[in-house]
Amino acid sequence: MNLISKINIKVLYVIFTLFILSMLIFPVFSLANYAEPLIFGMPFIMVWVLFWIIVEFLGLIVFVKIDKDIED
Amino acid sequence: MIAWQIALLAMSLYLIIAFAIGLSAGRGRSFFSISEYAVGDRGFGLFVMWFLMGGTIFSAFSFLGGPGWAYSKGAASLYILAYCTLGLLPWYIIGPKVARLGKKADYITMGDFLGDRFKSKFLIIIIGVVSLLAFIPYLTLQIKGMGYIFNVLTFDNISYNFGALIALGIVVIYVATSGVRGAAWSDVFQAILMLIVAWILGIYFVESLHGSLGNMFSKIIENDPDFLTIGNEGSKISAARYSSNIVVSMLGFVMWPHLFTKSYATTARRIKLTVLVYPIFAIFLLPVLFIGFSAIGVVPDDALGRPGEVLPYLITHHLTESGILYGIVGAGALAAAMSSSDAITHGASVSFGRDICKVIFPSLKENQELWIMRLAVIGVGAISYCIAIYGSDGLIALLLGAYGAIVQLAPGVYSGLFWKKASTLGVIIGLMVGIIVTIYFQYIAASSPYDLHPGLIGVIINIAIVFFVSMIQQQNEENYIHASKFVDE
Numbered sequence: 001m002n003l004i005s006k007i008n009i010k011v012l013y014v015i016f017t018l019f020i021l022s023m024l025i026f027p028v029f030s031l032a033n034y035a036e037p038l039i040f041g042m043p044f045i046m047v048w049v050l051f052w053i054i055v056e057f058l059g060l061i062v063f064v065k066i067d068k069d070i071e072d
Numbered sequence: 073m074i075a076w077q078i079a080l081l082a083m084s085l086y087l088i089i090a091f092a093i094g095l096s097a098g099r100g101r102s103f104f105s106i107s108e109y110a111v112g113d114r115g116f117g118l119f120v121m122w123f124l125m126g127g128t129i130f131s132a133f134s135f136l137g138g139p140g141w142a143y144s145k146g147a148a149s150l151y152i153l154a155y156c157t158l159g160l161l162p163w164y165i166i167g168p169k170v171a172r173l174g175k176k177a178d179y180i181t182m183g184d185f186l187g188d189r190f191k192s193k194f195l196i197i198i199i200g201v202v203s204l205l206a207f208i209p210y211l212t213l214q215i216k217g218m219g220y221i222f223n224v225l226t227f228d229n230i231s232y233n234f235g236a237l238i239a240l241g242i243v244v245i246y247v248a249t250s251g252v253r254g255a256a257w258s259d260v261f262q263a264i265l266m267l268i269v270a271w272i273l274g275i276y277f278v279e280s281l282h283g284s285l286g287n288m289f290s291k292i293i294e295n296d297p298d299f300l301t302i303g304n305e306g307s308k309i310s311a312a313r314y315s316s317n318i319v320v321s322m323l324g325f326v327m328w329p330h331l332f333t334k335s336y337a338t339t340a341r342r343i344k345l346t347v348l349v350y351p352i353f354a355i356f357l358l359p360v361l362f363i364g365f366s367a368i369g370v371v372p373d374d375a376l377g378r379p380g381e382v383l384p385y386l387i388t389h390h391l392t393e394s395g396i397l398y399g400i401v402g403a404g405a406l407a408a409a410m411s412s413s414d415a416i417t418h419g420a421s422v423s424f425g426r427d428i429c430k431v432i433f434p435s436l437k438e439n440q441e442l443w444i445m446r447l448a449v450i451g452v453g454a455i456s457y458c459i460a461i462y463g464s465d466g467l468i469a470l471l472l473g474a475y476g477a478i479v480q481l482a483p484g485v486y487s488g489l490f491w492k493k494a495s496t497l498g499v500i501i502g503l504m505v506g507i508i509v510t511i512y513f514q515y516i517a518a519s520s521p522y523d524l525h526p527g528l529i530g531v532i533i534n535i536a537i538v539f540f541v542s543m544i545q546q547q548n549e550e551n552y553i554h555a556s557k558f559v560d561e
Binding site for chain 2: 010013014017020021024025026029030033034035036038040041042043045046049050052053054056057060061063064067069
């Protein structure tokens, strides 16, 4: 049981990593490939990158919380 | 006092503090232990890990090259944010595993781990040589950065050669004496200084030159609508190159030996918590790009020899009235170059001692091996310095071919950790062919297929070789059990 949940977290993590990567490269990135509108004064393409960095950070918080394999 | 004197004073003060921190970091620790010199006795705390890993990305490249990219290549510079945020993600999976294996078998380098997993001394030496060949040009660039900053900010009152020598000399001394702990604690100070300077400069230049972010970007868009997009008519980079750059960086980032070996310097838990804060470091890089964008329309195109000179140009032309701020900026820029230099010289010295000398002369005692490492710090520093001063640009460009070779270590590391069937022969051939293919598309061929990053083409062929050779070659029972120890850890 313990082993299964350990593997599942790793699989989920890999999927999460590939998901964030796919948001930041083409072809998905073409959705964001526009300079305008400016949001908070920054180009749309830049805000898109920042948005996914924040999502990644929040996602990592969740992983660290649910990861049982984190005690030393 | 005039500007250059303030800058000199601030930079000197910074150098003294960094020197003192670096030297004192090693005090009270064993001077005669390799484990202490190479991996800090595997006991680094969370705080120092954050800044150690964070400080390393703030190299001369991000401080000088980052604004240069934004200024000359527009949206292509977003690549820097993307790779910083993605680069460390694979470490969450492989770092803890490598840390546990390393503790059990007393590894201190990547060669230790791969050599043991694939039972090949030849492989260790290849890794050692590739690491050294990649480290030296990387260090050369940092040295050029340090010399340039000194020279420009003091308005030529300190020569390029002398400035580089002083900054490098300090790094060499504290790394040779305090080992990884010297590099780590000075990185804490350097990273904090750089962050502060980057934000002050980013905000200052945007406000003073353009009034606001929105104004600045509106002007850029009005002037050249495609500059802030990728893969369009007027864009500076193709979609394929942008994407493959990110993929290569993500695969290759943790393969840099000086970062990979930090897996040995701490515990599994702290590795995961270090990955967690890395996206924050990526956001901290944002103002570095703002600095470059703010120069558009302000710095005339023909004023710069290279785009990397844009930040020093802005500082010397638009900041000299600010007195103390001008000095702090000089110190911050110097800190960026130094915080990478110490990690690189340290990594190179450990690779040289363990992956090359120890393999060729297995009878070396711990004490002798350690002295080789300490002396190698000086040796690597001296070679890189000579290349920085006397080397032609062509020579440096050639050496940078080794830079693309680093990502070729990834198939070996991943298959070693996750695939019991992976064969030694496959990994060695894959690594060598991958490197040759990368260098071919980087220097010899006129262009690469679909404009992909040469390293990506190398790594795809590399993976294919590892896969097919391993499938054809049967592993015997003994090898299989040996591999299980690594894969099942």
